[in-house]
Amino acid sequence: MSASPAPLGRPTRGTTGTNRLRRVDRWIARHPSLRTAADDPLVIDLGFGASAVTSLELEARLRRTRPDVEVCGLELDPERVARARAQLERVRAARTPFRPDAHVSFARGGFEVPTARRPRVIRAMNVLRQYDEADVADAWRRMASRLDAGGLLVEGTCDEIGRVATWVALGPDGAPQSFTLSLRLAELEHTSVAAERLPKALIHRNVPGERVHDFLQSLGREWERAAVVAPFGAVQLWRQALSGMRAAGWPVQAPSRWRLGEVTVPWTAVEPR
Numbered sequence: 001m002s003a004s005p006a007p008l009g010r011p012t013r014g015t016t017g018t019n020r021l022r023r024v025d026r027w028i029a030r031h032p033s034l035r036t037a038a039d040d041p042l043v044i045d046l047g048f049g050a051s052a053v054t055s056l057e058l059e060a061r062l063r064r065t066r067p068d069v070e071v072c073g074l075e076l077d078p079e080r081v082a083r084a085r086a087q088l089e090r091v092r093a094a095r096t097p098f099r100p101d102a103h104v105s106f107a108r109g110g111f112e113v114p115t116a117r118r119p120r121v122i123r124a125m126n127v128l129r130q131y132d133e134a135d136v137a138d139a140w141r142r143m144a145s146r147l148d149a150g151g152l153l154v155e156g157t158c159d160e161i162g163r164v165a166t167w168v169a170l171g172p173d174g175a176p177q178s179f180t181l182s183l184r185l186a187e188l189e190h191t192s193v194a195a196e197r198l199p200k201a202l203i204h205r206n207v208p209g210e211r212v213h214d215f216l217q218s219l220g221r222e223w224e225r226a227a228v229v230a231p232f233g234a235v236q237l238w239r240q241a242l243s244g245m246r247a248a249g250w251p252v253q254a255p256s257r258w259r260l261g262e263v264t265v266p267w268t269a270v271e272p273r
Contacts, residue, residue, distance in 0.1 A: 007076045007110035016049030020162040023182040025061040033152035040068045041120035047127035048073035052084035056098045074109035081108050111139050113146040124155045128200040136201045144174035156199045164197045176267035183261040185234035191223045205272045212270040235259050
């Protein structure tokens with residue numbers, strides 16, 4: 001019997017942290033792709049890291065919207081998979097804060113997403129940071145090709161404690177649809193902090209002449225201009241800044257989520273030139 005092909009990808013640092021991915025998790029939980037899925041939607045946590053916690057947190061957050069959700073964490077390193085499975089045994093024994101019946105499993109895998117079922121959602125956070133920009137499109141296509149017909153791929157990055165996060169949403173054809181930036185507004189000094197945590201497809205494009213640079217510069221100017229309402233709180237400051245962005249012609253979306261420190265724009269607004 002021949003050996004199974006090696007998983008596709010490069011090992012990540014595995015700097016898993018509790019609540020690190022809460023911003024993207026709550027965005028996925030509200031996304032129509034998950035809400036309209038058929039029974040028992042499968043969600044993949046690709047590159048879950050050195051601990052099972054991100055996959056367990058993902059399931060806990062998504063099941064509030066879809067109680068029938070199933071999460072499968074994938075990692076290249078068999079030792080990480082074994083460690084996560086051991087942690088899951090503690091969950092099953094009710095020795096953790098997570099529900100013992102959490103619909104979570106762990107397996108070895110990479111960009112090929114070797115699951116019998118096609119997932120509805122693939123979350124791939126902090127897995128492409130060490131890659132070259134030229135590698136991104138192929139990784140996107142490989143992952144997206146595994147989605148079901150109405151599926152969603154979310155690829156991006158965040159800081160170590162989850163206060164700054166950015167991500168790209170893609171459909172099953174591998175084409176980017178939108179770009180989202182999410183910041184913890186409390187104690188935020190300036191929106192420029194997001195520049196350090198852009199997805200690999202954009203981080204090297206934050207230079208004059210590129211759309212994402214124009215976007216971040218405009219956001220920074222509106223943030224500074226909105227400082228007059230700072231006494232009313234960070235949320236009001238952020239709302240004012242995004243209202244200024246919209247008035248300036250930027251296609252900012254989902255005003256109902258601005259209070260969370262989010263802003264989403266179509267991919268065409270920031271895509272590389």
